[in-house]
Amino acid sequence: AQSVTQLDSQVPVFEEAPVELRCNYSSSVSVYLFWYVQYPNQGLQLLLKYLSGSTLVKGINGFEAEFNKSQTSFHLRKPSVHISDTAEYFCAVGITGGGNKLTFGTGTQLKVEL
C-alpha cells in the first residue's frame, strides 16, 4: 500500500517570502504525484502533477515541485508568496494500475501574513 506524509500541518510565512511545503511518500510500485490546493469551502484545485521525465514540475500560480526518487519526496515551492495563497495544500499519490484512486496526505495549512 502507498502512503503520503506531509510533515508540517501549518506553515506561516510573510508575504513575498519563499515557501516550501514538504511531502514524502511511500510505495512499493511506480507512483505519480499531485499537489492540490483547497480554498475555504471549496473543492480541490490541481496545482501540478508529476508522471515521469523531468523531476522539476511547474504548475499554476507560480508553484513548482521537485520529485526526488531517492528521498521519496515531492516538495512544493514558491519563490514569493501572496496573501491569496493562503489555503490548505494536499499532496497525493497514485499508482500505476490503481485507476484514479489517490492517496492523500493530511494537508498543510499555508498562512500568508502581511
Added chain:
Amino acid sequence: KAGVTQTPRYLIKTRGQQVTLSCSPISGHRSVSWYQQTPGQGLQFLFEYFSETQRNKGNFPGRFSGRQFSNSRSEMNVSTLELGDSALYLCASSSSDSRGNTIYFGEGSWLTVV
C-alpha cells in the same frame, strides 16, 4: 466547459436516515471517484466508477454505496446515517483511468448528521 457539479451543496440529515448525493462529471469524462473529507481522517477514497463499473473501492462499510449511469453521472448513497458520517463529500472526474490522468474535483457536498 462546465466543471464537476455536485448536488446538493449542503444538507442536514438525522441519524438513521439515508442520503443520496449526485455528481455530474465534466462532459466526456468516464471516470468518477468519490472521497470523504473530515477534520479527523482527512481525505479518504470511497470508490471509483468507470463506464458504469466499480473499479476501486476504499475501506468503508457497506452503508456507503454508489453507482454510475450511462451518461457518466454518478450517485453515492449512505444508509443508516451516523454522526461520524458528517463530512464534505467530494466527487472527482477524469477522462480515463490511465496512469497519471488529471483528476478534477467538484466543490463538494457538505453533509451534517444530527
